[in-house]
Amino acid sequence: MARQKSLTTPTLSPNDLAPRTLILDNGAHTLKAGFSSPLTDPAPATPSACHIIPNCIARSTRDRRTYIGPELTTCADYGDLAYRRPVEKGYIVNWEGEKAIWERSFFSKDAHIDGAGLGCDPAETNLILTEAPNAPASLQRNADEMVFEEFGFGAYYRTLGSSLNAYAPSPFPSTTTTVPAGVPLECLLVIDAGYSHTTITPLHHGRPLQTAIRRLEIGGKTLTNRLKELISRTFDVHREDHIVEEIKEDVCYVSRTFPQDLEKTWKGGRYDGRELDTGVVVDYVLPDYEHIKRGFYRPHDAHVNLRNRALGIGTETGRREHVVTLGNERFTVPELVFTPSDIGMQQAGLCHTVLQSVNALPEGLRQAYLANILVVGGTSLLPGFVERLEAELRSAVDEDTVIRVARAEDPVGNVWSGGARLAADEAAVRGVMVTRQEWAENGEGWVRRRFAGKKGR
Amino acid sequence: MATGPLRFRTPHIEELPTAQSRQSAGFAWVAVSTAQDDPAKNWGTTNRKRARASLGGQTEQQKEALSARAQRETERRIKELNNDNSRDVVIEVAKKPGQSAGGGAFKAGKTTGTKKILASGKTFAHYLDDEEAEIARTGRREGEVEAPGAAQRASKTPLARRKAREGSSASNSPAPSAVVAMGPPRVPRAASTYFAAEPMPVDDLDDDGEDSEDQLPCLPTSAEMEALLNTPPLTYNQARAAPPPASMPPPRRFCETCGYWGRARCMKCGAMTCSVVCKDEHDQSKCLKMYA
Numbered sequence: 001m002a003r004q005k006s007l008t009t010p011t012l013s014p015n016d017l018a019p020r021t022l023i024l025d026n027g028a029h030t031l032k033a034g035f036s037s038p039l040t041d042p043a044p045a046t047p048s049a050c051h052i053i054p055n056c057i058a059r060s061t062r063d064r065r066t067y068i069g070p071e072l073t074t075c076a077d078y079g080d081l082a083y084r085r086p087v088e089k090g091y092i093v094n095w096e097g098e099k100a101i102w103e104r105s106f107f108s109k110d111a112h113i114d115g116a117g118l119g120c121d122p123a124e125t126n127l128i129l130t131e132a133p134n135a136p137a138s139l140q141r142n143a144d145e146m147v148f149e150e151f152g153f154g155a156y157y158r159t160l161g162s163s164l165n166a167y168a169p170s171p172f173p174s175t176t177t178t179v180p181a182g183v184p185l186e187c188l189l190v191i192d193a194g195y196s197h198t199t200i201t202p203l204h205h206g207r208p209l210q211t212a213i214r215r216l217e218i219g220g221k222t223l224t225n226r227l228k229e230l231i232s233r234t235f236d237v238h239r240e241d242h243i244v245e246e247i248k249e250d251v252c253y254v255s256r257t258f259p260q261d262l263e264k265t266w267k268g269g270r271y272d273g274r275e276l277d278t279g280v281v282v283d284y285v286l287p288d289y290e291h292i293k294r295g296f297y298r299p300h301d302a303h304v305n306l307r308n309r310a311l312g313i314g315t316e317t318g319r320r321e322h323v324v325t326l327g328n329e330r331f332t333v334p335e336l337v338f339t340p341s342d343i344g345m346q347q348a349g350l351c352h353t354v355l356q357s358v359n360a361l362p363e364g365l366r367q368a369y370l371a372n373i374l375v376v377g378g379t380s381l382l383p384g385f386v387e388r389l390e391a392e393l394r395s396a397v398d399e400d401t402v403i404r405v406a407r408a409e410d411p412v413g414n415v416w417s418g419g420a421r422l423a424a425d426e427a428a429v430r431g432v433m434v435t436r437q438e439w440a441e442n443g444e445g446w447v448r449r450r451f452a453g454k455k456g457r
Numbered sequence: 458m459a460t461g462p463l464r465f466r467t468p469h470i471e472e473l474p475t476a477q478s479r480q481s482a483g484f485a486w487v488a489v490s491t492a493q494d495d496p497a498k499n500w501g502t503t504n505r506k507r508a509r510a511s512l513g514g515q516t517e518q519q520k521e522a523l524s525a526r527a528q529r530e531t532e533r534r535i536k537e538l539n540n541d542n543s544r545d546v547v548i549e550v551a552k553k554p555g556q557s558a559g560g561g562a563f564k565a566g567k568t569t570g571t572k573k574i575l576a577s578g579k580t581f582a583h584y585l586d587d588e589e590a591e592i593a594r595t596g597r598r599e600g601e602v603e604a605p606g607a608a609q610r611a612s613k614t615p616l617a618r619r620k621a622r623e624g625s626s627a628s629n630s631p632a633p634s635a636v637v638a639m640g641p642p643r644v645p646r647a648a649s650t651y652f653a654a655e656p657m658p659v660d661d662l663d664d665d666g667e668d669s670e671d672q673l674p675c676l677p678t679s680a681e682m683e684a685l686l687n688t689p690p691l692t693y694n695q696a697r698a699a700p701p702p703a704s705m706p707p708p709r710r711f712c713e714t715c716g717y718w719g720r721a722r723c724m725k726c727g728a729m730t731c732s733v734v735c736k737d738e739h740d741q742s743k744c745l746k747m748y749a
Binding site: 028057058059066068081082083084085087088089091093095096097099100133134135136137138139142145146149150196199204207208209210211213214215216217219221222225226229230233239241262265266267268269270327328329332339341342343344345346347348349352353356362363364365366452453 | 531534535537538539540541542543546548549550566567568570571574575576577579580581584585587588598674675676677681682685686687688689690691692693695696697698699700701702705708709711714715716717718731732733734
């Protein structure tokens, strides 16, 4: 591969790489983006450099505005907000929308936007872009072409989002020896409970074992949509994606004792009515975006007449209050991750999907991966998620098998901080990046093979 | 439990729908058995209405059609749950009037290639279908071929076997078949002394007990590891999680009204309810089947 500098790219430094690297974890729900500039600042970028930007185009029917990406933070009324997401099933599908979001996030200089610190000149920047595993080839090709031809980044590395987790600091307490930046952990089984999917990726020194990657098609949005469906049995929230998402984040939890919890929330039969357990059943007060900006919950009060409250009777200061009572919805919704058959999905739960993945590995490796399970992704923020997973795995394997499950300290930003630590090691970055020069010389097929790990390394 | 036809509760018996799972109009072809099949047996004593209404259907064909329809219905619901975008909205990326800094923001693209990408209205399903069709046509994934570097071909799986594997991905069956998923990793035959000597047990987690005392499973050599790392990625459909093992309990059913255990099935629509209260509510507002 010819690495000579050509006359057409005078801005690049002699080693072909730009001084700054943009690490972009392009999630379906949010972009996690930030710079790492090892030349000016040798320490790995801290998580504070990571901007979390909504990766969607939202249209409000109330103020008739369209919010694109970071503009959504300026939105005052999330009611009735319709979303369009350029990332579908974890892959960037709609580049028209994604381009608009990227432009507002990184390339624009508007001051009111949160990502204002990301004023980015693509030609002077290296890009580390994450993708979901098992991507169709045409989508990978589109991404490569857009990055080089449309945005014109100086150098580019497309990698599995999960694999960057190996570079992040180890979450396991026993391995206190700090690994230098840019050195991946040896064995890691990454469970990425994201917005579109839950993927399971075994990594060996940061490289994925492709035959063992599995995907459970339940993600954060499945849970949100399911909760929307369940709440809408009593109170129509079909168009309130944002509010339902907040409800999910606020009250949903993974139950350790599912049948018992279900009993606690049952109202009983006609003649043998039961007390609801107010420890589980809660009243969620919906935001109205006048007085209540964000919904909140309180223990269920059976004596309150919700209809009167909605009219403003009996509340303090007489304001109207829309209340949704949540009982078993709180834990039957996250239960889908562990038992997808509850909605008739023909896929094994998370625990058995992990075992499917591990069983696809050589026998000698299985123990190493079962003892190094890392959980990342926004859905893993549900309380009890890790504990339940560990308990289920424990009961599914032999007792002399060591099971160790840990959640990353910051499950959302872990991929990004892994990427930042990789970017801090210049030699490692140079080994994986493809410059625009190389793209122009070798073409897209070569670049795709290289990102697939076929050449180099 | 005594009502209805004899049902097998064992999870080993699974009725797979034979009909296409394509979404279509809200009808299904049902083979209607003629009542005059055997006039000698048609005494007019059977409660035909009840037989028709009971969800199992009357004949094998009816049962099949009904379960296929139920399956389609669940598939549709799951698809809806996995929907990324809000329903029924078209949101245009509005052209901002005062766009100065990023002047090229809404130019349709800089090269013909990116213009095409930006203008394409394809969804993920289209890309997936394209790829499956490509695999079905050529027998391999695009980009997996190493045109100049054919020297490294030796370390790859024989093409014939790969063909068989990837042809199966076109089918709708979730994830690789047991052979692919559980079998030994596709490492070169010559190098894999360990794997060639003894085929890996599929359910090794069970029989760990006897071989743990005499020998621990040895780690793969670095050559095997390298071969494993260099295997091409699975396709999207192959990576999907497989159905749960047959030893798992059958799916749980929940009350459609309140979410408690579903204990009684609606004779008309097949939904589950937990109590008379919930059943009443279901009948009043939720049961959409007027005639069954």
